[in-house]
Amino acid sequence: MRYYHTSDTLYIRGKFRAACTGINGGIADVSTILNHTVPMDFSHENPLEYVESLLSKKGYGKDAFGLLTAVSMQHLCILQYDYITVFVTAGVSNPNPDPEKPHTINIIVTSGEGFSDAALLETIITATEAKAHALKNLGRTFTGTTSDAVAAASEGPLVHTYAGTFTEPGKRIYAAVLKGVTEALLRHEGAVKRPYPSFFIYSRHNNTGWFEWRRDACPYYPCHFEGQACAFCYCPFYPCMDETLGEWVPSTSSETGRVWACSECLLLHDEKHAEYLRKHPDASFDEIRGL
Template structure:
């Protein structure tokens, strides 16, 4: 899975099995899930708008799309082990009103395989967490009139997860990510938290289980590789790549094995980071070839 924001649109690219409640939703194999910002006075056909956006980027048919009036620099991305959740949120339309288009869009991705029933249950789990988060914030409604959820997993992975309710590991991760991330997304959209771009949170067990927002400006470990390194991809979009040239599987203190790549600087050189920004869907082999040329 790769994700990037371009021209007011979040693109999530890969080979997915996905379920969507958004425009043209359902259950399907897709290569792209996107969340696109529209103007506040948007009156166009949603299907047509998504067709134009995807065609402009060479994407045809096999995608699920969401629309929102929330700007993508208010996006919150939350990573909890194998689960990544993307949230944009605004709550100006708890009741029908064409002049207040803000909405809550949630995309939950798992790099582990899921049965179709688990994908559908992920939508229920995310919706329940959204309603509870709004309740805790003091809102008297469980969502807006235009909210949408997409649940996606790696298409080629074996279906490890049959269920995704809150008693399951994957459901608990989705629930916790939405419960924490929705208030953060609203705080950004409402101007109470100011960031120059999307926010990235990771669930950390170091020093006790908690969420951490990564900000390169305040990183206490800089420079962790070398002076002058670029930290745009501190949390690598290729992780876990499984390439023996770049890392190795190591035993986790919490049990199991995790991909260790502390010595990899593939995307930390200024040239490598810039190349990735220009070519966000570059394969690992392409990135390695580029490194050899510089």
């Protein structure tokens, strides 16, 4: 999986088996999932045509799912919990059952370990339950908005048949969505101010739990060397499986019993490589290595 965002769109790219309740939704093999910010007064007779125009501008195919929101991508929250990554934008000015106002809670869940179709569908249920829990914790008397959407996607060989809250992936999904909806709403409503999307990782180091990584306030800087580039602290090529840069190590955090360890890799901490990837977000791993 690769993802990047512009000022108004989150693009998630990969070879996914996915389920989605949004535009062009259903269960399908897709290469792109996007979440796009539209104006508050947005109105389009054919939302699918609109999403396809966004894809076309990037040179992407129509094998895609689309989500639309009036929430700024500045307030996007990205959460990583082992092999699960969750993307959330959230606004609740149109709580159920009031359809007259804009804003939406959009949730995208991706897994680096393969899900069955049943697990993808169950992911939507798990994410929706966590969303309702987050709203309750924030003192809201509703469980969602009139236009909420969820997408669930996975890559790789089948590992997980189910994704309910009792399963290992379900536990991670629930925790990430619970945290993500909470933090996304705090940002959208101005209680927490960030100039760019927020990134959280679930850390087991010293029982840290959820940790917000910030480029301007990282307690671990410099983790490699003074002056290192940090825009891609969490590598979009992970796991690259290039054994000159990392190795598989035993781990209890994955159902497969191992994780890719690459803490010594400096590839994207080099400013030349990082800047190239910023300008060319679809660049391949081999392209970056060859610079």
